[in-house]
Amino acid sequence: MEKRALITGITGQDGSYLAELLLTQGYKVYGIVRRASQDNCQRLEHLLPCLTLLQADLLDQTSLMAALEEAQPTEVYNLAAQSFVPASWQQPILTAEFTAVGVTRLLDALRKVCPQARFYQASSSEMFGKVRESPQTETTPFHPRSPYGVAKVYGHYITVNYRESYGMFACSGILFNHESPRRGVEFVSRKITQGVARIKHGLDEELRLGNLEAKRDWGFAGDYVRAMWLMLQQDEPDDYVIGTGQTHSVEEFVRLAFEHAGLDWRRHVVIDPRFYRPAEVDVLLADASKARRKLGWQPQMSFEQMVYAMVDADIAALSRAAKPQARAA
Ligand code: NAP
Ligand code: F7E
Numbered sequence: 001m002e003k004r005a006l007i008t009g010i011t012g013q014d015g016s017y018l019a020e021l022l023l024t025q026g027y028k029v030y031g032i033v034r035r036a037s038q039d040n041c042q043r044l045e046h047l048l049p050c051l052t053l054l055q056a057d058l059l060d061q062t063s064l065m066a067a068l069e070e071a072q073p074t075e076v077y078n079l080a081a082q083s084f085v086p087a088s089w090q091q092p093i094l095t096a097e098f099t100a101v102g103v104t105r106l107l108d109a110l111r112k113v114c115p116q117a118r119f120y121q122a123s124s125s126e127m128f129g130k131v132r133e134s135p136q137t138e139t140t141p142f143h144p145r146s147p148y149g150v151a152k153v154y155g156h157y158i159t160v161n162y163r164e165s166y167g168m169f170a171c172s173g174i175l176f177n178h179e180s181p182r183r184g185v186e187f188v189s190r191k192i193t194q195g196v197a198r199i200k201h202g203l204d205e206e207l208r209l210g211n212l213e214a215k216r217d218w219g220f221a222g223d224y225v226r227a228m229w230l231m232l233q234q235d236e237p238d239d240y241v242i243g244t245g246q247t248h249s250v251e252e253f254v255r256l257a258f259e260h261a262g263l264d265w266r267r268h269v270v271i272d273p274r275f276y277r278p279a280e281v282d283v284l285l286a287d288a289s290k291a292r293r294k295l296g297w298q299p300q301m302s303f304e305q306m307v308y309a310m311v312d313a314d315i316a317a318l319s320r321a322a323k324p325q326a327r328a329a
Contacts, residue, residue: 003027006071006117008058008106009079010051013182014122016043018077018225023050025229030071032056032064032080043182058102061109068113075232077120078106081152084186085126088148089278099151100158107162107170118169118232121159124152125176125217125243125284135287138174138239145279156239163237171231176243176286179306180221181313188250189218189310192257197314199268200261201322206268210275212251215283217243220301220309230295243286244299256307261315 005022009015010031022029029050033041034057041048054070056063058080068076081099082088088095103121110117128136129145144150156172163170183190188209195207219242227242258265291297301309 001074003075004030004071004073005075005077006030006032006067006073007077007079008032008056009081009122010053011040011043012079012083013043013180013184013221014079014178014225014228016047016182017180017222018079018228019044019047019051021225021229023047027075028052030054030067030073032067058098058105061105064106064109065113068109068117072114073117075118075120076106076110077122077228078103079122081122081155082148084184085146085148086186086275086277088146088151092147095147096151096154099148100154103155104158107158107168111162111166111168115166115168118237119159119162119171120228120232121155121170121172122228123156123159123172123174123239124149125174125241125286126281127153127156127174128284129281131281131283134283135245135285136241137287138241138290145281146277149281160239169232169237171237172239173228173231174239174241175224175227176217176219176241176284178219178221178224179310181310182221183310189253189307190314192254193307193310193314195268196257196261196263196311197318199263200315201318203318206270208270208272208275209250209254210272210277211280212254212269212271213249213282214280215247215249215285217245217247217284217286218253218303218306219244219299220306223299223301227291227295227297230291230297234294238294240291240295241286241288242291242297243284243288244303245286245288246303247283247285248303253307256304257311260308260311
C-alpha cells in the first residue's frame with residue numbers, strides 16, 4: 001500500500017525535518033499550510049518540488065476535512081500549534097484554540113474522513129511544568145505552568161481519549177526541548193546562537209536574556225522526528241517520553257555557545273527582567289527508557305555538538321549575507 005503522510009505545522013522546525021525523513025522513507029508527503037500574505041516556506045525550500053501543500057487551518061474544521069479527503073493519508077502528524085510559551089500569556093485564548101481545541105478538530109475530522117489513519121500528537125514536556133518527580137516518565141503527573149502547557153495537557157488527553165473511545169491508532173509523543181539551526185529565533189537556544197553570531201560579526205555588542213538558571217533536557221530536532229515516525233510504526237498505539245536524560249542550564253548553553261565563537265559571555269550577556277516569565281518551569285529531565293526499549297530510539301547528537309552546530313550555522317549565514325556588501329565596498 002502507498003504510504004501517505006499528512007503533516008500539520010510542516011512550515012515549522014519539526015515539520016521540515018519530519019518531511020525530509022518521510023520523503024527518504026518513500027512516503028508521499030502532504031503538508032498543511034495556513035494562508036498568509038507572504039510565503040513562509042523558507043525551511044522547506046529544498047523540499048518543495050517533492051511536497052504537496054494544502055491550505056487549511058486548525059481553527060477551521062471544514063478546511064481540515066477537505067485536506068484529509070484530498071490526501072487520504074495513512075499517517076497524520078499533528079505538529080501545528082502556537083508553540084512559543086511567553087506568547088501563551090499574551091494570547092491565552094488563541095493558544096487554547098490552536099494548541100488545545102485544534103487537536104479535537106483534527107481528531108474528529110480524522111474520525112469522520114479516514115479513521116484507519118495513524119495519528120501522532122506533538123505533546124510536550126511543558127505539561128510536567130512544576131515537576132512532581134525527576135526524571136519524568138509517561139506516568140509522571142502533569143502540573144503545567146503556562147497557558148501553553150495547559151493547552152498541551154488538553155491535546156494529550158483528547159488524543160488518549162479518541163484512542164480509548166473510538167479505537168483509533170492515536171499516539172502522544174511527550175517531547176522535551178529539541179533545537180536545531182532551523183529553530184525559531186525567539187526560542188532561547190536560537191536567540192543565543194544568533195546573538196553570538198551577531199556579536200562575532202560586530203553587528204551587536206550585547207545579548208539580553210531572562211532566567212539563566214532554568215534547566216532543560218535539550219536534544220537535536222532531527223533525532224526527535226525519528227521518534228515520532230517510530231511511534232506510528234508499532235503494532236499498538238501508545239504514549240512515549242522522548243528526551244536525552246541530561247539537563248543543562250541556560251547559562252551552560254550560553255557559556256558553550258560564546259566559548260565556541262571565542263567570546264567571553266560575561267562581557268556581552270545582559271539580564272533583562274522583561275524576559276522572565278510569570279511562572280517558570282525550573283528544571284526538566286526525561287527518562288526515555290520506554291522509547292529506548294520499545295522503539296529502539298536514542299538520540300545521536302550530543303548537547304555540545306548541537307550547540308556548536310547551531311553557532312556555526314548562524315555565523316556562516318551572517319558571513320554569506322555580508323559577502324555582497326564586502327564586494328560592493
Ligand atoms: P514551530 O516551529 O513553532 O512550528 C509550528 C507550526 O505550527 C508552524 O508550521 C505554524 O505555521 C503552524 N501553525 C500554527 N498555528 C496554526 C494553525 N492555526 N493552523 C495551521 N498551522 C498552524 O514548532 P516546532 O518547534 O516545529 O514544534 C512542533 C510541535 O511540537 C508543536 O506543536 C510544538 O508545540 C511541539 N513541541 C515542540 C517542542 C520543541 O522543543 N520544539 C517540544 C515539545 C513539543 P506558520 O508557519 O504558518 O506559523
Ligand atoms: O525557553 C529561559 C526561559 O523559550 C527555555 C517550546 O518549544 O520547549 C520550548 O519551550 C528556557 C525558559 O523554550 C530567555 O525562561 C531565559 O526557562 O527556549 P524557550 P521553552 O519555554 O522551554 C517546550 C518543550 C515546548 O513544548 C515549547 O513549544 O529559557 N530563557 N532567557 C529564555 N527564553 C526565551 N525564549 N528568551 C529569553 O531571552
